[in-house]
Amino acid sequence: MRMISGLLGMALAYAFSQPVLADDLPPLDPGVKPKEAHEWVDPMKLGGSEYCGHCHTDIFHQWNASTHHFSSFNNPVYRKVVTRTIERKGQPTFAFCANCHDPILKSSGETDKLDADNWKANAGITCLSCHRIMEIGAGNGDYRIAEPTLHPFALSDNPTLAKAHKTMIELTPWLHRRVLTKPFYGNPEYCAACHSLTVPSSINGLAPISLTDEFGQLHRRHQNVHGEDLPGRCIDCHMPEVPSNDPAAKDGLIRSHRFAGSNTALPTFNRDLDQREVVETFLSSGIVALRVAGVRTRPEDPFRSGEEVPAQAGDHVEIALEVRNVRAGHQFPTGTVDSNEAWLSTIVTDANARALVTLGQIDEQGLVPADAIRFGTRFVDAAGNFTDRRNTTSDAVSIAEDSVIPIRGSRTVFVGFTIPANAASPFTALFTLNWRKYSPAFIAWVFDGRDTPPLPVTPLASLRLTLPATTSINRN
Ligand code: HEC
Ligand code: HEC
Ligand code: HEC
Ligand code: HEC
Ligand code: HEC
Incomplete structure (x- = not known):
């Protein structure tokens, strides 16, 4: 009975873990923290991607090799460039970079007390950084993450809790799905939250300049040219379906979390020949x-x-x-x-x-x-x-x-x-x-x-x- 009520309690906590978000958030100014202090997310609750890997083994290995995993201080190129940026332009500029590269620091409000060697600055874009995005804005890292009630670290460390969690997923898979996916994750706007980048005048000191806008280009092409054989979503090309016996596979297929693009450098530094081959192919x-x-x-x-x-x-x-x-x-x-x-x-x-x-x-x-x-x-x-x-x-x-x-x-x-x-x-x-x-x-x-x-x-x-x-x- 205690077991059941414990599980129910966890299930309820899960179901009510929807975020409390202000209705009209101020427009994103990278120098200013976009959230109220009470909305900060506990960094511990966004880490622990290995825990997800206990069941989602293939997805974990794919993600582990991807640039999303190495988006942060665990990427030598980013580490060097961002360290120089902070030296030259000060800590507030880092808050801008962290919007996309360091979702854990951004969401926990820790961009002003950066410790580049702490795990939080080396975890990259974790499973939960993506799978707990509740809301997206129009680019430049404008998205809101809400913490899950369950604690991947606590779960990893505590076999009893981990077992109870497994039972709960088996009993109520819909709850696990509901907490970890949103229908808009497959949409290009979701990716554009971090892949559309405009340097604001507060950073370059002069006037805003757009650097990347894959979403805008894809979207305009679809609006202007009809009947063309051009996939409408980023995931159609960057997360192709691959075979897997993952528990969440549909017809034996999952979306590859390798996120192959053009980065042949990271897998070379990591001596990861599999990822390098996937990217080169x-x-x-x-x-x-x-x-x-x-x-x-x-x-x-x-x-x-x-x-x-x-x-x-x-x-x-x-x-x-x-x-x-x-x-x-x-x-x-x-x-x-x-x-x-x-x-x-x-x-x-x-x-x-x-x-x-x-x-x-x-x-x-x-x-x-x-x-x-x-x-x-x-x-x-x-x-x-x-x-x-x-x-x-x-x-x-x-x-x-x-x-x-x-x-x-x-x-x-x-x-x-x-x-x-x-x-x-x-x-x-x-x-x-x-x-x-x-x-x-x-x-x-x-x-x-x-x-x-x-x-x-x-x-x-x-x-x-x-x-x-x-x-x-x-x-x-
Ligand atoms: C104990 C095993 C287990 C663990 C640990 C686990 N999952 Fe799952 N997950 C499952 C199972 C089983 C399903 C399939 C549920 C269903 O639809 O029947 C699933 C489904 C999902 C889905 C939904 C897929 C869909 O249908 O859209 C997502 C997303 C997901 N898991 C992410 C995660 C993340 C992120 C973590 C780590 C925080 C995690 N899972 C930890 C077993 C697990
Ligand atoms: C709007 C989101 C966003 C912001 C803000 C942002 N970046 Fe990036 N950054 C990206 C994306 C997406 C890529 C990958 C693009 C690609 O692979 O072509 C990237 C790539 C990089 C790379 C190359 C990494 C590699 O693996 O080789 C460096 C270095 C970098 N950014 C530094 C910065 C710095 C420094 C800042 C802050 C001044 C910053 N970025 C702000 C999204 C952003
Ligand atoms: C950059 C964001 C991002 C990261 C990081 C990420 N995912 Fe996903 N995940 C997605 C998207 C997008 C989908 C596909 C959604 C759709 O098809 O509508 C997805 C799908 C899934 C699914 C459903 C099965 C499938 O692949 O189709 C599972 C399970 C899952 N992710 C687990 C994980 C786990 C576990 C991690 C970390 C090891 C992780 N994800 C990291 C964005 C992400
Ligand atoms: C939380 C912010 C964020 C989200 C959401 C996000 N990305 Fe990324 N993505 C990044 C950053 C930052 C990088 C670059 C990491 C680095 O190299 O330092 C990146 C890298 C990539 C790359 C690798 C580029 C290369 O040069 O190899 C691809 C492909 C990619 N993302 C696709 C996607 C797709 C598709 C989605 C939507 C399902 C998505 N991303 C969602 C932030 C994000
Ligand atoms: C029709 C297939 C297709 C679609 C749809 C697509 N891409 Fe790509 N993407 C590619 C190809 C091919 C490359 C490698 C060539 C290049 O760099 O342009 C690439 C490269 C990239 C890179 C690496 C850039 C670099 O050169 O370093 C990023 C980042 C990226 N795409 C993001 C996105 C985002 C975000 C979307 C959705 C708005 C998207 N892509 C939609 C095919 C696609």
């Missing part, structure tokens, strides 16, 4: 496509299709190459567009497979050459300097260079080279669009020069063009 699954739009050998000529151009040794060849964003649900690249490396490389060979020209090849220091054709955005701060230390989120005021490819759009780039006089035709140009999460120069800064495994260069797309020359006779 996602990236090389045909998200961008290359097409030769036209070729010419003299500036006064019109561009023509490759076969029709009589290229010969000594010619200066110009190739118009169209790079199309085929599969991303937003611009390519997106997110950390300031620090991603997406660039085109070209190798031209002659009939004897001898390399005649190489463009955009990584040099001995591992750097992408300065004249390579890149896809991304460069921002400047109020002094006109590039924000090239990932200080974009705190300092960017304007865009200096922009070469991202819009959603379902394309960008045409021009590749020019001179064929050496003694080369044997026909000539073959191999174009590759490459991806690297960060440049080695940036990584050296993050790790203060300490040795780190080199970041992978992932080919996203490639294309081969053979140029028949006028002298070429073997055309059959």
